[in-house]
Amino acid sequence: MRIQDVAKLADVSTATVSRALATPERVSPEARARVLEAIAKTGYVPNPAARSLRSQKTYMVLVVLPDLSNTFFSKILRGIEERLFEAGYGMIISDLDGSPEKEAHFAAFTAAGRVDGAILLNGHLFGQTREGEGMPAKIGIPLVALCEAIPSADIPQIEIDNRAAANRMTQHLASSGHRRIAYLSGPAGNVLEKERFLGYRDGLKAAGLPFDPALVLPGDYTIESGVKAGQDLVARSTRPTAVFCTSDEMAIGLMRTLLSAGLKVPEDISVAGFDDIEFAAVAEPALTTIHQPRRELGQMAAAVLIDLLQGRPSPKRIRLETELIIRDSVASPQNIEKAPAKSTRTRAIKPT
């Protein structure tokens, strides 16, 4: 079924069919009606390859993710897809998976004109390191950075105020009476990590608490790194009374390890998360965390990209509001100034 068939049936030229679809107002009502009828009768659907070849547009958007299997991205993707769908765009997902070859592949893919624009969730431009080194990205299509800002790039950034949110959580912990607040970090070099760490320090300062490097635990946002940090904590003779985990997944892994070692949350140690993923509310205990409007973040990024794609002006930076969600994993420290006894009861952990 080609445009010619429709044209013949409607007794007009192929140009008129094309116009009836793209710019209906430039076609007489009668011709338009006949075309529409013919389309309905034939079930004609334009061939996208031909259209793309001629118009140099693909109506496809690339979404670049560092890790598709990370729970955090699911709702964001949904938000993106919704807006894109409404505007008639399709979504291609590229899961970088830490592989340079994949990144190169998608860079070529993009350069080859298979997509009209891209949403970057991985914190850097194609071919660049996070620090902005490497080849300047000469990808000649609209780009939007989502969640992980790319400071070196002059593209719209859609994000939350990570620093303010981390500050807020730290102060919440401090105002609950905690004075030794540990920080479970994200991966070194990560933009989010940098901002959140700054926020942690801000919060400490605002609460008049000293910064203690020994209370900074290395993590990478995964459940496993939360489990590791928990094992570290369990082994210590002097423990913090609260741990601010910069992802919910780490917080859940951490709590699990603490609980297995016989420590109680929040009685013995308070735990806070970041993101408010679905499982945060049903963790045991329910996790106090920072809520990120994930779906809205996705929708907003898609909306901005669509604006760009259609030549409309777009804001350079959008920051969506976060919310402090208070649940059950944070409480006042019960034994302030009392030396914590080393746990004796220790149960093996079986993380698959």
Place this chain on the structure above:
Amino acid sequence: MRIQDVAKLADVSTATVSRALATPERVSPEARARVLEAIAKTGYVPNPAARSLRSQKTYMVLVVLPDLSNTFFSKILRGIEERLFEAGYGMIISDLDGSPEKEAHFAAFTAAGRVDGAILLNGHLFGQTREGEGMPAKIGIPLVALCEAIPSADIPQIEIDNRAAANRMTQHLASSGHRRIAYLSGPAGNVLEKERFLGYRDGLKAAGLPFDPALVLPGDYTIESGVKAGQDLVARSTRPTAVFCTSDEMAIGLMRTLLSAGLKVPEDISVAGFDDIEFAAVAEPALTTIHQPRRELGQMAAAVLIDLLQGRPSPKRIRLETELIIRDSVASPQNIEKAPAKSTRTRAIKPT
């Protein structure tokens, strides 16, 4: 940068350039070398729209999901993407989100030839209900059903043996001494649900236990439905000693509700899940469940589809092995034959 530029630079015809890329063996080594050099020099990337228009292929595969934000799919997607990537195919994801319009859109999308094949995870063909009613899908491209089999369709099915797995778990519970084993179901009509329910009945029968309809709780695989089922259970005067949840998400929601109501898992009530998602191992208590090889399922489906796409023969049905993962959420019932006391201590639940 077009094929012509490369041809000129390599001093060959465009056809030779095209062949050097597609069928190198049909080009003389010298010509091939010159072409490759010219490509390297110019950074030429073929225009996919032109190629697609001419060859009637898109090198794109559609993956149809019922719900992108469901944790269960993430690793499967990764498996699919890996194999597809290796074979040079791109992946377009369609999140149906229960919307008939979206489904119609993607059906048209597919009919328009934007993809060479599709992997269906939603349990039915485009335009069909799950029961096989509706328009026969005349989508003229290779299709593969993954996880949710589509019995009415004559396409390859990649899945696990849901019935056998459910049977196994039920018997595991029975062999732990449980005689009142509840079943938290999936959505009515769902293929997986049907199979797992059959397996539950099989297991009951094998263990010589009677089937009690009052022990079948309605669910839909979501955390929320697990929470609901938990509230139902908490309110009962006579409770089952074990609950077989047909998804980990429900199991986690259920355990959370039970725990909040002061019931202990597994001491007061055992809970088992299905899927072995990442959070199962760090749930409190760690969840006994059925492990599904999610990544492998995805890889297998992609591999079968690629075979189909490239004209190779493919198996009609592949069943991957599951595994019973024993953790801490199942134990022998402690108070057999003792009437369970109604819980008095009840704490409010705050699901988000």
Place this chain on the structure above:
DNA sequence: ATGAAAGCGCTAACAG
């Protein structure tokens, strides 16, 4: 408002 005609960049037939 409409039609004729020229490609978009590539691959596949066909010659040679």
Place this chain on the structure above:
DNA sequence: CTGTTAGCGCTTTCAT
């Protein structure tokens, strides 16, 4: 083994 040539189906001038 290699070049010539004819489209793939559509959109978009340029006329009318």
